[in-house]
Each structure stands twice: as C-alpha cells, then as structure tokens.
Amino acid sequence: MTQTGKCDTCRQRKVKCDEERPKCGACRKKDRPCTYSYGKASAFIVQDPNQLTKHGKSKTAPIMYTLDSSSENTASSASTPSNLHITTAREAGNGQGFFQTLAPLSRRKLAASKKAEVQRRKKFELYLHHLQLERSLTIIKPSSLETNLIARYIDMVGSVSIDHHPLSILGTWIQSIPARIGSNRMMDLAVDFFVHSYAVYCNDTYSQRKLASASKESALKELQLFVHDTGNRPSYDVVLATKMHYAAEALLGIDTMYHAIHAYGLAELLKSGVVSDVDDEHFWNLIDNTYIDDVNEAMLAGRNSTYDNDFYLSSTYPPPFESETILLSASQRASMAMMHAYIQFPRLNNLIRHAVAHQDDTSTLVAAVTLTESLWQLNVPKHVAPLLSEVVSPSLRPVDGLADIMPDSLNFESVQAMVSCTRYWMLMNVLGGFVDTLHRHFPSQTSLSLLPGRDLMHEIEKDAANQLAKSMPWADSLSQKLPLVPLRLHTPLQLSIGAWYRSIRRLGNIQSSTPDLDPYTTIKIEQEMAHARIMIDWIIEECNQIHRTWEVSMVDETPLFEALDAMAGEQIPSWLPVRVSFDAEDGEMVMKLAYQNQAGTYVDSYDLTDDPPRSIMDNHTNEWRKSAGLPHYEISPKVPGGVKKKLQYPKLEPRELANLVHRTGRNLCSTSGWWPNVGDDGSTTLMDSTHKISAFGHMSKAPELGVEELPEEHVSPHPCLASSFWPQVPNSSSAWVTTTLKNPCLSPGWSSSLSRTPDGLDDVMRDDRISPISESTDLTEPSTSTPDDS
Known part of the structure; x- marks a missing residue:
C-alpha cells in the first residue's frame, strides 16, 4: 500500500519512511533534509478575468507563485546550533539518551540556506502584491447570481463520475456548462430552466412546478430573441441552449411532448452543419447524440433524414484504416461509420417501400438494392470492432427475467460507450430488416446481388438483439433516481424485436411450405420459434416498464409489429401518424x-x-x-x-x-x-x-x-454513396430478365458471374459481422436448403 505520510526525501528516493517528525529516521541517519509538503498547496496561480475566453480558458499564461513552507525545514534544526549539524548518533550504554557527533556546516551549505531565505522573502512579497491586486479586481468577479447558478448546476450533476452519470446520454457537453455560465443571458436562463426541471423530476410539488414554469417562460423568451438576433446562421450557444430546453421538457414530462418542439429546432439548427463559434471538444459529440432521433422518426414518417445531405455524407465517410493523414480514435471511427449509414436509412426505407409498391419500376429497385449493397460493403462492423474490444466486457450478472437463457450480461466503460455500442447493434437490426424485405419481395433479383444471404443476416441480427438484451442490466444498475440510460436504450431494444419477429415469420413459412420435414428439424424449428417468442415477450415487458417509469401508454404488440415492418421498407399502416x-x-x-x-x-x-x-x-x-x-x-x-x-x-x-x-x-x-x-x-x-x-x-x-415519388432519372450525385452501380439509362418499364444477366438496369453483382458472392463467403464473413464478444448459441442454424419464403 502506498504511504501517504512520507517525507519528501523518502518519497523522491522511493524508500520506506518511518514518518517521524520533525525528521524521519532515514534522513536523520544520513543527515538529509527532511520536509513534509505532500498534499499541501505548493503554488498560487493568478489569472486575470479580463484575459479569459468565453469558454473560460486563459488567453495569456497565468502567473504562478510557488508556496514553500519553511516551518518544518527549520524545525528539525531547532535543537542544534544553526551552524552545526549532526554527523553520527548512537544510544548511550545505560539506555538513557544518545551520543551525537556535531560538525560545523560547510560554507557552501550555509550560503545555500541564506539564498533560500532570500528567495522565500521575495516570494512572500510577491504574494502580498498579488493580494493587493486581487482586491483591485474585486469589481469584475462573477456576480453572486452566476456563482449560485454554477453551484446549483454542479449540485444537480453531483459527485457521480461523468462516465456513469445518467445525464451524459445527452453528450459530453454537459461538462462544459459551468465554464459557459455568464457568457450570455440566454445560456444562463436555459441552464436555470434545466436545473429547475431536474428539481421537478426529483420532487414534483406545486411550488417546484411553479418555479420551473416561470423559469421556462423567461428562458424561452430569451431563446426567441437570441435566435432572431443571430439571423439564419445558427450559433453553438443557441444549439446548446436548445438542447437544454429539450432535456428540460423531457424531465417535466414526456407525455406532454413539448420536447418535440425543441427536437425540431435542433434538427433545423444542425441540418446544414454550419454553426458558428463551436466548441471543437464537444460539438460533434452533441451531433452524434442528436441525429439518431431524427433518423428513427424519419423512418416512421416516410421522409428522408434531415441530415441526409452532402455536408454530413462527406463529413462522416470513414477513412481507410491505413490512412496516415487522418488519425481517429476507436470511438470517432465507429461514430463516423454509423452516422454515415444511419442518415441514409430513411432514404433506403423509402426506396424499398416504393419498389415493393411498384413492382414494375426497375429503376427504383436497382437504386434500393445498390444502396443496400453500398451500406453493407461499408463494413460498419469492422469500423466498430476496435471500440467494442475497448469498452465492452462480460459480466457475471444475469439478465433479469432471462437468467436461464442469459446467465451473463455486459459491462460498459461509460454511458457514452453504451450508447455507441447499442446504436451499432440497433444498426444491424435495421439493416437486417431491409435485407429481409428485399429477399422476400425480390428473391430472384437479390440472389444475384452483393447482399448477404438471409441465413447470415438473420444470424447477425439475432446476435445483435442478444447483445442489446445483455445491455439492460448495466443500464438499470445506474442511477434509478434519474432513469435516463434505460430510456436511451428503449429504441434499440424495441427495434431488436424485429429480429425475433422476422425469425418466427421465416421459420413459420418454412414449416408451411415444407410439410415433409423430418421430426428432428421440426423440433429444432419449434424450439427456435419458442425462444424467439420468449425474447419478444421479455422485450415488450422491458419496454413497458420504461413506459411506466415515464408515465406513458403501454406497447401493443400488433401495431408494434406493423411499425417494425414500416421501418423495414413495408407500407406505412393507415393508423400510424x-x-x-x-x-x-x-x-x-x-x-x-x-x-x-x-x-x-x-x-x-x-x-x-x-x-x-x-x-x-x-x-x-x-x-x-x-x-x-x-x-x-x-x-x-x-x-x-x-x-x-x-x-x-x-x-x-x-x-x-x-x-x-x-x-x-x-x-x-x-x-x-x-x-x-x-x-x-x-x-x-x-x-x-x-x-x-x-x-x-x-x-x-x-x-x-409521405413516400417520395422519385423521378425515373433520379441519380444521387454524391460520391460518398459508394454504390456499386447507379443506372445510366433508367428504364422503369423494363421487365426482369431471367434468361440473361445483361440487363443494363442491373448492378454488376447481377450482370457478372465474377461479381457474385461465392458459395461459402457468408461463412467467411461471419466472423467480421458478428459482435467480437458474442458467443455461439445453442439455437440451430437454419438449413441452407431453405426455399425463399414470401
């Protein structure tokens, strides 16, 4: 165990110290200077508030005064003349006292001590001068209101590590708020509203609601003025304040859906990517924790993502691993690759929906398959694998309600790590839905494409669904006082139902289309379907528990399945707004x-x-x-x-x-x-x-x-789509040719035998596509001779 009371000399020499005072035994034996300054203030730093940036950083180098304590230096010599020092010491023969040998100090040491005394006197005089200067700067110190707001915000965040704080699901920017308080009135009022809303969530009383309502009104008025003053060019302060309004409204009650207003505002502010005065340390993390909400909603509403534009497509295209000019951390690389795929998902969803509804429109089908191919070949699992190996570890804690199926679970390094990993597994589930829809509706065309086989894709998305289920215990283990982490896990968990729902549908079609299955295969299929049914029931109950916590309506199974189909390229049901x-x-x-x-x-x-x-x-x-x-x-x-x-x-x-x-x-x-x-x-x-x-x-x-009606000549001009082919001569009325593979509307994967996925390649790719921490399952893999079901 490390000693905390060592003297400075023994600490520097890394030897044991008996911690005797005024001089330890080791220093006394070798006549070394012995001081105890560890843990004490060693320097006094002076910063001019006029020389601080709006982010609280100093524009000029601060003045540093070293504070040396001489009390213990001189204490050890109090018992001996100042010009003598002890050379040897031994115990008296009768056991009473010590014999000590004294020798005069050398002139060099005496001169050194005098020089040190002069330096200490000068430092003390500088310290007194600093106190006088500080007194003259009193009038520009932060006001008591700002200081009080900083204290309230820090009290809200508490002493919990930021890595495990529930509020960190909003982004790392929450760490920068204390330094930004006082920069402008809009920011201060947004923080005040945020803190009041948190107080309402923790203690929902009439008086707390009244204070939050008054704070909201003032904050919203100031936000309105700031938005109009800055014109059409968003600033980082406006984005940050809007994000706090969004979080504050959610804390006041999700059922009111007032937070939707600010979610819309965030999308509008960020859609161009042009934001002034950004904080480079936190800006992209804020975007990373904001865009995903727009993507999910766009897929349900049948529109393209707000972020699906040239700026974000080019900014998020991941560089090659061997690049020497662009160096990315594991987290940055994973976030870039996932965002590049996610913001294109709503567009792909619309293309697939249009192709399913208009079977004779070959141009749209080619566009849908080609975009799916490009997203598959982006190889997101490869870009995410380094992050998974860094931040995820197994846990012996079983999954509550599934202990017999999942006796272990997952641990994450931080809340942000959990958000990134669960977002990746959700991505594989959404991509699995697209691939499944294309295979079901267009089996002959997709069999010649570069898309993964159905068996491989189902295996990947079921593995991803299992990892999401194993993430729930860690999310639940964090602060129950503010259950924001399970709330963020709600959507990935809910979308993972699609993997089990599609598995039941596929296996059921196999049973109905193949009545002469052998008894062993029939039993295995029934076991796998029963397992999928258990997982669906468990996930729905977990989602309903989150709904109960936030006091909103429960999930109905049938409309949920229809909504999942709508997010996989099927038609949007009439009842879904x-x-x-x-x-x-x-x-x-x-x-x-x-x-x-x-x-x-x-x-x-x-x-x-x-x-x-x-x-x-x-x-x-x-x-x-x-x-x-x-x-x-x-x-x-x-x-x-x-x-x-x-x-x-x-x-x-x-x-x-x-x-x-x-x-x-x-x-x-x-x-x-x-x-x-x-x-x-x-x-x-x-x-x-x-x-x-x-x-x-x-x-x-x-x-x-609504579903976008793409013109026949529609071709995406953006080079970052990385598609294998976009039709040069669109022909929406041409029929699919089964006797030849030379249709000009087909991708190279359909028109060249060299481009086809070789037999067995799915097995080779499996190691790259499945989570590095996943383990083999007891479920039987579907037969490779399974016919395509519709």
Missing part, C-alpha cells in the same frame, strides 16, 4: 396527428390543456377513418353541434389517442420529425405551455411528408 405537430386554437394548446391512406390525408387534433385531452372531431374526419377501416366516433345529428358519444373502440379513449404515438412504438426520445404547422406566409403557431410563440417560428417550411 406520419406527422405530429402543435398549434394554438382558440388560445388552447393543440396536438395534431396527421394520417394518410388511399383516400387522402386527415388531421386529428387533441387539446393538450384538457385532462384527458379532448379530441376535436368532425364528420369529414369520421368519413376518412371509415374509409381507412379505423375506429371512429358516432356523431348523432340529434345532438346540437355534433357532440361525440362514447368511443366505439374502448382501447382508444381520448388519453390513449393522445398517447398513440407511444403505444404504437414511437421512440420516446425521438421526436425531431414532428414538425410544427407552417402557414402560407411562412409563420408558425408553434407554442409552449405558456402559449408563447416558438423560438423557431421563422424557420422555413418543412417538406411534405
């Missing part, structure tokens, strides 16, 4: 859910100021709902004004309707696709709970949602 927005009608806050079906579009509105929310229905809405086969209100002509009766469908009570977005698998964290209504004049009526206009009222109108 493709757009959620906020508006003010007659001075009341209203949430609007937009739906689409073959008959057109309708918008359902709910008054959020009522408890439960009051639905605003009319006859036109009912006709639309009837045409979509949805539950609807009975509106009696005998009742004045068409007052609605009790709902015919008991599950869809008004509060449930308001929470439809949660009950049907909407991500609790992802709301950046819920756009505000924008009028013809470009103005918005997006409002907060105090009925004030949103800070983002001047933002441009969001694009129309």
